[in-house]
Amino acid sequence: MCLVEKITLFLCSLADEKGYSTxxxxxxxxxxxxxxxxxxxxRNEKRTEGVEEYLPFSFWRGIFIGSNYIVLWIPALxxxxxxxxxxxxxxxxxxxxxxxxxxxxxxxxxAHYDIRExxxxxxxxxxxxxxxxxxxxxx
Numbered sequence: 001m002c003l004v005e006k007i008t009l010f011l012c013s014l015a016d017e018k019g020y021s022t023x024x025x026x027x028x029x030x031x032x033x034x035x036x037x038x039x040x041x042x043r044n045e046k047r048t049e050g051v052e053e054y055l056p057f058s059f060w061r062g063i064f065i066g067s068n069y070i071v072l073w074i075p076a077l078x079x080x081x082x083x084x085x086x087x088x089x090x091x092x093x094x095x096x097x098x099x100x101x102x103x104x105x106x107x108x109x110x111a112h113y114d115i116r117e118x119x120x121x122x123x124x125x126x127x128x129x130x131x132x133x134x135x136x137x138x139x
Contacts, residue, residue, distance in 0.1 A: 004060060006080045006135065008052045014076040022048045028071055033062055061104045064097040081134040096134065102127045 001009070011023035020026050024037050040054035041047075063072060069090055078087040086092055106124050 003080070003131070003135065004052055004055075007060060007063070007077065010076040010079045011072070014072075017075075024048075024051065026072070027063060028068060030062070033059060036062075057104055057107055061097075061100040064093065064100050069093045081136075083134050083136040096131075099127055099131050099134075103131060 008023055011026060015021070015023045015026050018026060027033055027037070036055055036059040037051070040051045040059075043054040044051045064077070068077075073093045074088060078084070078092065081087055081092070081096060084092045084096075102124075106127065
């Protein structure tokens, strides 16, 4: 299961538990995240089912910052990364956010064929492998 699928799965469970009709209803509505959700809904013809497929990587990275530690990480998102040591700690949340931020830069560089800005391949690989291992592989 990929990162987006795991996040969506655990946010669905949290939304159900809290009585929300959609998983993205429990996401704190910062302007950036709200715009991403609205755009994804438009692209998905206003359907909520499958909207996650239209959300940019920056959306997923954005839910791992700030006060989302209390709102999302503690009740649900720590479960996405079962291989973390002490997954409920703020430090674990911060490390995931940092690695996702770095992965976002790698993704953008690759997507835009930015060879001149290529970082050390081994370092980039270690960032991505850290995330995969923290998710306990791709299961």
